[in-house]
Amino acid sequence: MDNFHLTIKFLGEVDENKIGFIYQDLLRKIRGKEKINIYLKGLGCFGKGDVIKTIYLKCCGDLDKIKEIFSEVDKVTSSYGFKMDNRFTPHVTIAQEVVLKNNFDYLQQKFEDYIIDNIVFDRVTIMKSEQSNGKRIYTPLYEIHLE
Numbered sequence: 155m156d157n158f159h160l161t162i163k164f165l166g167e168v169d170e171n172k173i174g175f176i177y178q179d180l181l182r183k184i185r186g187k188e189k190i191n192i193y194l195k196g197l198g199c200f201g202k203g204d205v206i207k208t209i210y211l212k213c214c215g216d217l218d219k220i221k222e223i224f225s226e227v228d229k230v231t232s233s234y235g236f237k238m239d240n241r242f243t244p245h246v247t248i249a250q251e252v253v254l255k256n257n258f259d260y261l262q263q264k265f266e267d268y269i270i271d272n273i274v275f276d277r278v279t280i281m282k283s284e285q286s287n288g289k290r291i292y293t294p295l296y297e298i299h300l301e
Contacts, residue, residue: 157290157292158246159246159279159281159292160192160213160220160244160245160246160275161245161247162220162223162224162227162278163224163227163228163231163236163239164283165231165236172234173280173295173296174296175234176230176231176234176280177280177295177296177298179230179233180226180227180230180278180280180298181298183226183229183230184223184226184227184278184298184300185298186301187219187222187223187300187301188219188300188301189274189275189276189300189301190215190216190219190220190223190274190275190276190300191215191216191272191273191274192213192214192215192216192217192220192244192273192275193213193214193215193269193270193271193272193273194211194212194213194214194246194269194270194273195211195212195214195268195269195270196211196212196262196265196266196268197209197210197211197212197261197262197265197266198210198211198212198243198245198262199258199262200243202258204253205251205252205253206252206253206254206258207250207251208247208249208250208252209247209248209249209250209252209258209261210243210245210246210247210248211245211246211248211270212244212245213244213245213246215273217244220244220275221242221244223278224239224242224244227278228242250290275300276299276300277297277298277299277300278297278298278300279294279295279296279297279298280294280295280296280297281293281294281295282295
């Protein structure tokens, strides 16, 4: 699956020198943490109405481990001037900027029993996100492997 990932925090435009410092700080905080075992069950979305910003698969399983890593990422990035996030919804994005033919509740109901099981997240990756020819391209810049 192209671009399959769980977003911990989206930073937006960042000076590439700053990314190296963020990576070094995250390496100190996250290295040695355990791999994360999850499964995906059900759909959720960000936004409502005619255009839904994001449709995602809901993460279940080791959510405490995901939230612990999110907390570390949030603390480190806030020390570089990024806004701290009060809310975090562990999810895997499957579509963005969607115009639906049916109500989202209908789509959500169709997927309520759909499960993708036995997913292991074994690294935290800092990625560059770009739009090219109408497609989102993610390029790994730095990786921190989990144990």
